[in-house]
Each structure stands twice: as structure tokens, then as C-alpha cells.
Amino acid sequence: MKTLGYYNGRYDEIDNMTIPMNDRVCWFGDGVYDAGPCRNYHIFALDEHVDRFFNNAGLLKIQMPCTKEELKALLNDLVRKMDTGDLFVYYQVTRGTAVRSHEFPADCPANLWVMLKPQKAPELTAKIKLITVEDTRFFHCNIKTLNLIPSVMAAQKASEAGCQEAIFHRSGRVTECAHSNCHIIKEGILYTAPADNLILPGIARAHLISNCKKLGIPVSETPYTLKELMDADEVLVTSSTKLCMSADEIDGRPVGGKAPGLLKRIQDAVKSEFLEETGTALGR
Structure with missing residues (x-):
């Protein structure tokens, strides 16, 4: 089929x-x-x-x-x-x-x-472009419901701007993306929004955190701001379809590219885990 x-x-x-x-x-x-x-x-x-x-x-x-x-x-x-x-x-x-x-x-x-x-697995070395959008969703974002109109409209706005994702923020605090989680690397530390009711704690997010800890990379699950997003050494987006991709542009401004070695270590670990678990074809 x-x-x-x-x-x-x-x-x-x-x-x-x-x-x-x-x-x-x-x-x-x-x-x-x-x-x-x-x-x-x-x-x-x-x-x-x-x-x-x-x-x-x-x-x-x-x-x-x-x-x-x-x-x-x-x-x-x-x-x-x-x-x-x-x-x-x-x-x-x-x-x-x-x-x-x-x-x-x-x-x-x-x-x-x-x-x-x-659907093929993404090529993690490819860079993506993002926009920011005010997060006007309800306060149960931790539940993966079918009510996705705000995400649909944000994703459409991103597409019309020639971008691949939209980053939500509430009064300057970055929450997540329209259909992904967003993270930053700054001075060797991975920062990711806490798993509260303002984000959906993604499975890919959990695997990113796990791989960073295995690599000895500190992880801070604390809120971060739009300013910190724009000033980050690297900006990461994770989801079940993107796995772990990085951005080089947000709202038309260049971002990231300051820690390519660390980024490669993280992406290699995420990709290796994915390939290892799915490496053997199951019987049909």
C-alpha cells in the first residue's frame, strides 16, 4: 500500500x-x-x-x-x-x-x-529558517490534543515567509515551536524550556536531553527569552520528523553557527541512536 x-x-x-x-x-x-x-x-x-x-x-x-x-x-x-x-x-x-x-x-x-x-528521515546537516510568533494558545499545551488551529496558523505564516518553523513566545519567554520543541546552546550548555503546561514535552526533546547527558553536556531545563534565543551559540529544533535540526536564521536575522563542533557531536549522537534502533528491518 x-x-x-x-x-x-x-x-x-x-x-x-x-x-x-x-x-x-x-x-x-x-x-x-x-x-x-x-x-x-x-x-x-x-x-x-x-x-x-x-x-x-x-x-x-x-x-x-x-x-x-x-x-x-x-x-x-x-x-x-x-x-x-x-x-x-x-x-x-x-x-x-x-x-x-x-x-x-x-x-x-x-x-x-x-x-x-x-517519509524519509531528515538530513540533520541541513539548516532551517525560523520566525517568532506570540504564543496565544490555551494553558494545556502539555496535552497533545487535536485542537491545533494556533499551530496551523503559525506554521502557515512560517511557510509564507519561506521558513520551516515558527517559535512561540509568551511575553518574551520562548515556549516551543508550532509543531516542535526549541532549544539553545550557550557556552557549552543546552537550555530547554521546562516541561510545564506551556509546552508539549516531546519524545525527541527527551532523547536530545538524554544524549547530551551521555556526552557530558550540561542541560538546564529553565525558561529563556527571545533575546537569549537570538544571542545563542546554536539554536536547535527537535521533533519526531526533524529529529534534531539547527537554525541559521530567525526573523530574517542570522543566528547560531558559533559552536559547530558541539552541534555536530549532539546531532551525531541523536542520529546514531535513531539508526541503531531502526537498523534492522522487521519481518513483513
């Missing part, structure tokens, strides 16, 4: 899939999602992503339609149906199907969606 869509046990090419109009995602975006890269038919960091997926569903009182082990088995089975093993694996759960009402039924079975599409 070139692409694959899954909905409550049915699957087909994405263009052939349909959903009920009364799925609460249509009325309220009522659900949570997660996603990650797959290489050689091996989904990277699957346990961590599924743990976060279930935790986010629990925070919204969504009744999961399967266990963690059942979901992982399903995802691995769906991956093996694809023509290529280099994929983007996306899954979401919506609260269920019911006539529109803000209050949700207590006995509403959740709906499970999965989407697979071909």
Missing part, C-alpha cells in the same frame, strides 16, 4: 476512508494524538510515544478502546502492509461517536484512527 488509513478495524488507502459525521472530532476536535518516524519497518521510540498517548487520553478522560500492547501490535502490523518501511506513523483517539453536545456521554466508546504515509 502507498498510504494507509485505519478506523476502528477498517483500513484502506487514505483516500478511500470515511468517518461518521457524528465522530466528536468533527464538532469539537475532541481527542488526542501521537506520531513518530518509522525506518526499516521499525517504529522509533514506540513505547515512549504510546505511553504519552495513553497518558494524554487519561488527562481528558477518554476511554481507550485497546491496551498499550494491543495498540503497539496493531501499529506494527499496519506498518508491514506498506510498500516502504520509511514512514510517518500517526495515530489518534477521539472520544467517540454521538449527537453533538458539549457534554460527553459516559458510555461513549472511543474511536481509534491510524494514518501511515511514506
